[in-house]
Amino acid sequence: MNSENTTPVTVIGLGLMGRALAGAFLRAGHPTTVWNRTAAKADALVAEGARLxxxxxxxxxxxxxxxxxxxxYQAMYDALGTSEPLLSGRTLINLTSGDSAQAREAARWAEGRGARYLDxxxxxxxxVIGTAEAVILASGPRADFDAHRPALEALGTASYLGTDPGxxxxxxxxxxAMMWSVLNAWLQGTALLRTAGVDAATYAPFAxxxxxxxxxxxxxxxxxxxxxxxxAEVSALETDVRAMAHLIEESEAVGVNTELPKLIKAMADRAIAAGHGGEQYPVLIEEFSKPR
Known part of the structure; x- marks a missing residue:
């Protein structure tokens, strides 16, 4: 490996994911320093060559x-709070879960202390960390992403989204939202078919x-x-809503929960009442875009 691809990396936070990240950096040849409030979590990594x-x-x-x-994000501030003078000139890549407002505030906080920041x-x-199956999303300054892309690609497939850190x-x-919606739809269908003795494994390939x-x-x-x-190139919403009603009726008839299909039908009914019944299903974006 060349020096560009073996940048020294520090990993702060050694939960299950943090340990996986540090392990992937080590396997890719990056000199890896780790820190965690509970130092014992670093034992296996130290045995693999990490510095605690x-x-x-x-x-x-x-x-x-x-x-x-x-x-x-508060845990990040707590961990780095006493080390703020050391932030200047360094790059932080924050892979902590949070919301977009927290990400933008963290970017301002880091930049105010002279650090470069990617959320x-x-x-x-x-x-799956360390394989192409793992997708690592990043947003913030493009130059900082490009500079550290080789390191991020030690973790998986690095994907740059744009300059907005949020x-x-x-x-x-x-x-x-996509993942849970697909799974919830599959569970609804599975619950329906189980009433007729069809097991989940039989339904799964069709789903x-x-x-x-x-x-x-x-x-x-x-x-x-x-x-x-x-x-309406394929189907109009007013046609779709009749199928939704059928799903609800069938679910009620066999004793399956109807909360999810009723929720979606209520949104479709509002769109039709607003005059969109002759349009195609994506017109529901107007309902999804409204706070309620």
């Missing part, structure tokens, strides 16, 4: 790049095929949303 810093400040001083993965999100579970957090929660087919609709639907025009 006695304080967060010494960890920060060990190299130009510090990756933070702690409980929340990020990890779209993976700890066991974008990684927004993509993170948008991804969670997977259907989910993949729906995913193929997204680029065209995205174009409608971005253009603000929703011609």
């Amino acid at each position: 810093a006695p304080t967060a400040g010494e960890a920060l001083a060990a190299g130009p790049l510090t990756v933070i993965c702690v409980t929340d 990020g999100a990890i779209m993976a579970v700890p066991p 974008l990684a957090s927004l993509y993170d929660v948008a991804g969670l 997977r095929q259907l989910a993949a087919g729906v995913a193929d609709w997204l680029p065209g639907y995205a174009e409608q949303i971005d253009n603000g025009a929703f011609p």
Whole structure:
């Protein structure tokens, strides 16, 4: 490996994810310094070649790049608070979960102390860190992302989203919304089919095929949303809402929970009442965009 690809890295926070991050850096050949409030969590990493810093400040001083993965943003401030003079000239990549407002405030906080700052999100579970399957989202100054991309790619597939430091957090929660919505829809269908003796394993391949087919609709639907025009090329919302009613009726008949389909139908009913019944399903973006 060349020197560009073996930048010394500090990892602050050694929960399950933090330990996975540090391990991936070590396997990629990065000299890795670690710090955690509970030092014993570093034992296995030290055995693999990591250096345990006695304080967060010494960890920060060990190299130009510090990756933070702690409980929340306040924990980040607490960890770095006594080491603020050491932040100047260093790059922080914060992979702590939080919201977009917290990310933007953290960027201002770091920049006010002379540090460069990227906010990020990890779209993976700890066991896949270090493989291409792990997606590492990052937002903030492009030059800082480019400078440290080789290090981030030791963790997985690094994806740059834009200069707004809040974008990684927004993509993170948008991804969670997608994940839970797909899983909830599958659970609704599974609950229905179980009433007829069909087990989840039998239904899963059909559900997977259907989910993949729906995913193929997204680029065209995205174009409608971005253009603000929703011609009913496939089905009108007023047709879809009749199918929603059928789903609710069938669920009630077999004794399955109807809260989720009723929620979606209520949104569709509002859109139809607003005059959108002849338009295509993505017109519901207007309902999803309203605070309630």
